[in-house]
Amino acid sequence: MLISVIVTTYNRPDALGAVVRALLDQTDPEFEVIIADDGSKQSTRNALDAFASTPHAPGLKRLVHAWQPDDGFRASAARNLGVYAARGEYLVFLDGDCIPRPNYVQRHRELAERGFMVSGSRVLLSEQFTAELLSDASPLPAHQRGLAYWLKQRLAGKTNKIVPLLQFPDTPMRHYRAVKWNRIKSCNLAIWRDDYAAVNGFDESFVGWGHEDADLVLRLARHGVRRKGGAFATEVFHLWHRENTRATESENRKRVEERMKTGVTQADIGLRDHPKPEDRIDAIVA
Numbered sequence: 001m002l003i004s005v006i007v008t009t010y011n012r013p014d015a016l017g018a019v020v021r022a023l024l025d026q027t028d029p030e031f032e033v034i035i036a037d038d039g040s041k042q043s044t045r046n047a048l049d050a051f052a053s054t055p056h057a058p059g060l061k062r063l064v065h066a067w068q069p070d071d072g073f074r075a076s077a078a079r080n081l082g083v084y085a086a087r088g089e090y091l092v093f094l095d096g097d098c099i100p101r102p103n104y105v106q107r108h109r110e111l112a113e114r115g116f117m118v119s120g121s122r123v124l125l126s127e128q129f130t131a132e133l134l135s136d137a138s139p140l141p142a143h144q145r146g147l148a149y150w151l152k153q154r155l156a157g158k159t160n161k162i163v164p165l166l167q168f169p170d171t172p173m174r175h176y177r178a179v180k181w182n183r184i185k186s187c188n189l190a191i192w193r194d195d196y197a198a199v200n201g202f203d204e205s206f207v208g209w210g211h212e213d214a215d216l217v218l219r220l221a222r223h224g225v226r227r228k229g230g231a232f233a234t235e236v237f238h239l240w241h242r243e244n245t246r247a248t249e250s251e252n253r254k255r256v257e258e259r260m261k262t263g264v265t266q267a268d269i270g271l272r273d274h275p276k277p278e279d280r281i282d283a284i285v286a
Helices: 013-024 042-053 075-085 104-113 129-133 148-157 193-198 212-222 250-261
Strands: 003-009 031-037 060-069 091-093 099-100 117-118 122-124 188-192 228-229 235-240 280-285
Touching: 003 075, 013 031, 013 042, 013 060, 013 099, 013 129, 031 075, 031 122, 060 075, 075 280, 091 099, 091 104, 091 193, 099 250, 117 148, 117 235, 188 193, 212 228, 212 250
Parallel strands: 003 031, 003 091, 031 060, 117 228, 122 235
Antiparallel strands: 060 280, 091 188, 099 235, 117 188
């Protein structure tokens, strides 16, 4: 089974570079990486082009850059474009500032189960520590460091937690009794492609930051998809960044709450609206 890792990015090539380096080192036997670019400038493309000749793990089948024009915060549209460009039957959504460990894709494969979406979590890194990692030229990058290293960073106050880096197996205890839309982040979320397509993907009619991921999860739940926990298996390291403007949060939240009272499953504008004339899809590694 081919797994497609959909990585959302916008004008942060240094962070994206660290994420892609970690993805090139994955232990999984069959996966691809699709960069879902929400209108970044040429510097992001230049950073990606540098990976064209970089050695990578044999499991990586493709590295693709899917780009749309910059027209404000349109992460939903970027993710739908990424899925359109993907070939895998299982989708793992990852943000371009979240560094995965080498077995990240492999653990998502182990947790993949029909009828479920898998919600992962993250370790937050401090502003200073993030700057240190992105400027570090060490031959052993952060994603290859062991638990002792991360324990040291936690004791120094550079991360917000360490315990979830312990890895536990897949058991029925990971199944949630009910799907709740809170605390599910699209920065680390896995969904079967046919389930995603059945609800028409992310809803691009959600404008600006906030709760488009909650809307997707609610619609998936109505489609019959249950939630499964990916903690203690698929943790990622979230690089610090300034908070996006949350001017639209309350409006988007209200819209999700209103949709909770309905039986809607379909995105108003979604996956089926791609490709669009302005979209660009280019292979970096094929």
